[in-house]
Amino acid sequence: MNLAQIFTDLVFFSFAAILVGSALMTIISRNPVRSALFLVLAFFAATGLWILLEVEFLGLILILVYVGAVMTLFLFVVMTLNIDVEEQRSSFVRYLPFAIVIVAMLVILMVYVISPGHLNPSELTTTGGQPVNYSNTTELGMVLYTDYAYPFELAGILLLVAIIAAISLTFHGKGNNKTQNPDQQILIRREDRIRMVKMQGDKK
Amino acid sequence: MLENYLPILIFIGIGLVIGMAALIIGALIGPHKPDAEKNSPYECGFPAFEDTRLPFDVRYYLVAILFIIFDLETAFLFPWAVVLHKIGLYGFLAMMVFLGLLTIGFIYEWKKGALEWQ
Numbered sequence: 061m062n063l064a065q066i067f068t069d070l071v072f073f074s075f076a077a078i079l080v081g082s083a084l085m086t087i088i089s090r091n092p093v094r095s096a097l098f099l100v101l102a103f104f105a106a107t108g109l110w111i112l113l114e115v116e117f118l119g120l121i122l123i124l125v126y127v128g129a130v131m132t133l134f135l136f137v138v139m140t141l142n143i144d145v146e147e148q149r150s151s152f153v154r155y156l157p158f159a160i161v162i163v164a165m166l167v168i169l170m171v172y173v174i175s176p177g178h179l180n181p182s183e184l185t186t187t188g189g190q191p192v193n194y195s196n197t198t199e200l201g202m203v204l205y206t207d208y209a210y211p212f213e214l215a216g217i218l219l220l221v222a223i224i225a226a227i228s229l230t231f232h233g234k235g236n237n238k239t240q241n242p243d244q245q246i247l248i249r250r251e252d253r254i255r256m257v258k259m260q261g262d263k264k
Numbered sequence: 265m266l267e268n269y270l271p272i273l274i275f276i277g278i279g280l281v282i283g284m285a286a287l288i289i290g291a292l293i294g295p296h297k298p299d300a301e302k303n304s305p306y307e308c309g310f311p312a313f314e315d316t317r318l319p320f321d322v323r324y325y326l327v328a329i330l331f332i333i334f335d336l337e338t339a340f341l342f343p344w345a346v347v348l349h350k351i352g353l354y355g356f357l358a359m360m361v362f363l364g365l366l367t368i369g370f371i372y373e374w375k376k377g378a379l380e381w382q
Contacts (some may be wrong), residue, residue, distance in 0.1 A: 068266065071273065114265050121339050129332040136328045140321075194265040201343030205355035212358060215340070216365040219333050223369035226333075227378045230326040239381070 072112050079105035092138045096131060103127050117197040326378060337366050 082101040089095040103126045110119035204212055344351075344359050373379055 111269055112266065116265075116269075117343060125332070125335055125339055129328075129335045133325070133328045133332060136324050140325060191265065195346070196265075197343045197346050201347035202350065204340075205344055205347075205351050205358045209354070209358040212340070213361055213365070216362040219336060220365050220369045222333055223330065223366075223373060226326055226329040227373055227376055230322050230329075231376065231378045 068112065072109065075105045075108035075112070078102075079109065093135065096134050096138060099134070100127055100131050103131070114194070115196050117200050330373065330378070333369070334366070337363075 079102055082098045082105060085098040086095045086102060089098060103122055107119040107122045110116075110122065340362065341359070344355065348356065
């Protein structure tokens with residue numbers, strides 16, 4: 061094991077520690093905004109791990125899409141819901157059975173996937189094997205738009221469905237639109253607004 | 265390939281050190297004498313009317329989700345642009361169909377008036 065390998069391992073373990081720590085803080089933090097920000101840190105650490113696995117495009121997309129956009133959405137949702145911290149504390153016991161069921165299902169899935177015969181860790185490709193000019197983006201692009209064109213178009217349809225669903229769920233029409241209409245504003249004439257009234261002046 | 269990312273790792277390290285050093289030095293050296301008056305919320309001399317954390321309107325959510333969808337679209341455009349000269353007409357047409365689908369969605373939201381701020 062040479063020095064570069066030791067350094068890579070060191071970087072891997074520090075990113076992994078940050079990932080686990082911030083994921084833990086995400087679920088135990090009382091303040092929902094704070095847990096959302098810890099989730100951002102978890103995404104950053106996951107990006108570091110993915111780049112160590114030499115899938116740079118996915119790592120950068122994780123920052124661009126998840127940190128840049130999905131977390132913005134999460135924060136919007138937190139702000140929209142107006143979550144009360146005290147109320148959250150009292151309902152902890154009430155939601156505990158559901159939490160246990162979900163965690164048990166996740167653990168069973170993980171054990172099933174990692175168990176021998178499904179995903180053997182020794183068969184996975186090791187890191188650090190690619191040459192300097194290797195570009196994960198190029199490799200991905202070569203297959204995504206040719207071999208996987210059909211799933212790619214399906215992704216496009218999913219995005220289209222998401223647009224229509226978001227609009228039909230949250231948009232309630234142009235009802236009380238209070239914006240000004242510049243066309244009508246500049247076309248207004250003096251005669252439309254002012255009416256001159258001849259009045260008999262007071263006699264002295 | 266990983267050696268290309270070493271400068272970025274160093275940048276992350278320097279950024280962490282500078283960012284945290286300012287906070288830690290400030291917390292260690294700065295005077296820290298809180299009292300009840302200092303910790304109370306100040307709103308121009310009268311007691312605060314309501315909580316600072318007002319719920320947002322759900323319309324922000326619509327803007328955010330439409331932003332995410334077109335953000336994902338650009339994520340798909342990037343590797344396509346990198347390999348455009350290698351994947352030929354088929355890859356080009358695949359992206360045109362994808363963009364066509366999203367243009368339908370764009371026309372829909374434009375005509376529906378979802379992009380207009382009320």
